[in-house]
Amino acid sequence: MTRHSPIAGPDAAGIRFSFELFPPRTPEGLAQLDRVVDRLAALGPEGFSVTHGAGGTTRDRTRGVVERVAARTGLPVAQHLTCIGARRAEIDDEARALRAAGIRRIVALRGDPPAGGAPHPPGGGYRHAADLVAGLMRIADFDISVAAYPEVHPEAASAAADLDNLRRKFDAGARRAITQYCFDTDTVLRFVDRARAAGIDRPIVPGIMPVSHFGRLRRFSETCGAAIPRWLAGMFEGLDADPARRAGLAAAVATEQCRRLAAAGLTDFHIYSLNRAEVSVALCRALRPERTGAGPQAA
Template structure:
């Protein structure tokens, strides 16, 4: 393990809580995560911009609290091009330089309006016209659920990169070979930008299964077996989750990966334990005795 952390770069995704109390708790989470020395944080954006004000508030809070860059997630569904452009100009005027550009989920039965940006590639191009943002986009090792096929999905990723995105962050995938094959296919397709694996520490297996059904991520049988019966055993569940995520990172590091993006779900414990396993040495807060 010695030296494993020397070239590693990590980032942490947060989501905006729904209450003031939740935002206060998030401040403590951010303090704990900062000990792992992340390159940046990112803050998600609700479907159709439903958390726009809260996302902006959390971005400002995290930036002020940590002094680290914070990437503002930004979606384009449910708004006209003029509205999106105005929001992008507002980001630039407020000093936001990092963006995670996503199309966003379309409400069931709805289509993108004619006067809107139709996909993330168009959104990236629009952002580049506003300012020299540092833009990340999404990539899908198991293929986006709406893509015609894997080739079309890669073509779209290449459009996003060619339009000005700096890197791609992958949807989580628990089969590490799937992630590695995806990176190989992306390179063969002429995508040279960094591809950063998204790592999902398992906080709640039932919730993970429900979420994964909607985003097209596969839950392997072996993962279900590992978490079976642990609903009421949080300490053991955390240990298993740490082992799963750390082993995936280790394998990816062996194949030359040096950047990881952790989907923390605002729960720092397992993410910090994984960072420890990888040779990073964040301060771990004292735990109450049982």
């Protein structure tokens, strides 16, 4: 399988990774994010991405963080861009502003509407991620990543329909797909096999979710349709009050998943950092000790 990065171009070094961040709400959170980004950048990632809130509610903060992380690290940073709840003209204007600011990497998503918000406001908007990708490509030659769902999107009529939707996003101009996190590695590998059998040959980058707090992870997973295997729940039961043990176990679980995926030829990973460094640092050191360092200076 050809190796591709979720953010940048090819690199012969083997395993590669990028990190997802979210825009903090407070100045204190932003200062903390700076410290996290410094630690993650020292690991030699391909780059970062920065999320939007529901309905694009954090759009201005997202742009600020994208520019801040790019200036701080010198690494590529992709901006998430959602289309639900926004008029087409609004999205087009934002895309032109991104291009003018020199931001050409985008993670294009349909997104979820904010609570009580309209899915499609008066004036019309891009209804699906494939429509958004096509619209972005009409404005500029953006480097676009899209989402894929090993466990099938909760709103998809079937697994086959979900793959058809993924194909439409690629046909519209997306370069790669980043998967929703999935703790069952066999499910991820079967999904990639099904995609290849369906004629989808673009890069598929596994999204990796280290367990930072199991209770919050369980609640979030219920909303996005990601299954929590019984074995994982058993491992982390009672550890939310023991952060040191939880972090060590989370790093071990994520490392084992990445090693299995890499053995199957999937060597690029997009790590959902949740604006935390400890588990991501441990994971990346385990995967690439020769490039991330092993001593305390690298932390």
